[in-house]
Amino acid sequence: MGERLSQHERALRELRAMILQGRFEANARLSEPALAEELGISRTPLRQAMARLVEEGLLERLDTGRCRVASFTIEDIFDAIELRGVVEGTAARLAAERGISAAHAREGQEILASLDRAVSAPGGLDFETYVRLNARFHRLIAEMPGSAIIAREVERATRLPLASPSAFLQGQETVPDFAASLRHAQTQHRAIFEAITGREGTRAEALMREHARLARQNLRHVLKAGPSVAGKVPGLALISN
């Protein structure tokens, strides 16, 4: 599947990965010519990519026009997760209020069944599958209300710096109650889905917020576990203090 993608798109992905992997020190100022040469492209598509990362919040534009890598406090990231829960909660509520299509219902059931198998696999937890299905579940709910705007903004909220639901899963492998935590999350997935199909909008929203709160709790565990674990979480390196 030769997905032909443009230079600025490649640059966007590479730059984002570089930032999230902590390849720049926090607050580092970027040089367009230097980056362009490193990426093997000209400044034009690089600037496009940088502009998008500014929109995402991973880069900050200084008054002079230069860009620097943004740094976040723990509180900032907690806020981003909170906001993600709020926006996703709205999607869940609207889905419940408006009702969902049979196709969505079926796909939700399938994903949940697969997630069940992933968290209680006989040979231990199938981590990679869980991360992938978890993302699919959340995306499905974002699309349920049938609104392009809702879907787009949920997508954005998910990409708020370090608010990604699967971001912190990366570091959880070494956390004590890791498997239990994912089973708990999966329980929440089922509850959210049932609230949606049961047309309980308020409940669906509240449950989705609770789900985000679990993500925040997990982050706290990762941070407590120390830098050796925190280092496994992409982007956690650029947190200031």
Add this chain to the structure above:
Amino acid sequence: MGERLSQHERALRELRAMILQGRFEANARLSEPALAEELGISRTPLRQAMARLVEEGLLERLDTGRCRVASFTIEDIFDAIELRGVVEGTAARLAAERGISAAHAREGQEILASLDRAVSAPGGLDFETYVRLNARFHRLIAEMPGSAIIAREVERATRLPLASPSAFLQGQETVPDFAASLRHAQTQHRAIFEAITGREGTRAEALMREHARLARQNLRHVLKAGPSVAGKVPGLALISN
């Protein structure tokens, strides 16, 4: 105050205004060379501006790379307003939960007092002042939680296509209960502010959502009033059906 701004920023504002004023027909495909010449700039800064408008949702990027003016259904715009209420509501709730600074409290009181004067002016409603102060009030609440991320996302939610609280005020002048509607909104402003200072987060959030619901109701009135009134609302021209 000679605010020196770059070409791409001028282009951004001009293009956004052109789109919102309905200067292009819905789904019109834009030509970079043509627009660049019309704006008197080269394609480079124009492309920057267009990329940002794609992010905002006012333009859509086609698979071929071309851009077209986005068109929205009424439902899309209702969703955008709903989402704005949700995000602003979160700002209000967090402000209440965390408490606000004395400076914020004082500024809120001042704005509310000025708004009171604007809605009950002896020589009739001071409309222009109301629009300006209303924007200040909402921005103040966005900044109250003291979180850069919250402030940024509220700002964004406000700019979601046609979700701006003051967008529909433009068309209300010819709507029957216009003044009464603004007095009602002002009552809500006071209630929201009091909920925040009273540390009632849940109530503050609910009130802010209710406030957004009023905006949606106003939009419905504008639409019912017919095209002569709807034409006064910037951007309403790009609604499909």
Add this chain to the structure above:
DNA sequence: AAGGGCGTAAATGTATACAAAAAGCAGGCG
């Protein structure tokens, strides 16, 4: 007359050139 193919014209994506502004640095001065 309708449909398809081809050629021309125009659009985008990228690279590069250049001017204005900013940053850094060396040296002198207080």
Add this chain to the structure above:
DNA sequence: CGCCTGCTTTTTGTATACATTTACGCCCTT
């Protein structure tokens, strides 16, 4: 020893050139 000043170097912002791709209209065919 620190700080300011002027110069050099770099960086950003913009324009422009060019190649590749896409759109469009015309003509030919059936």
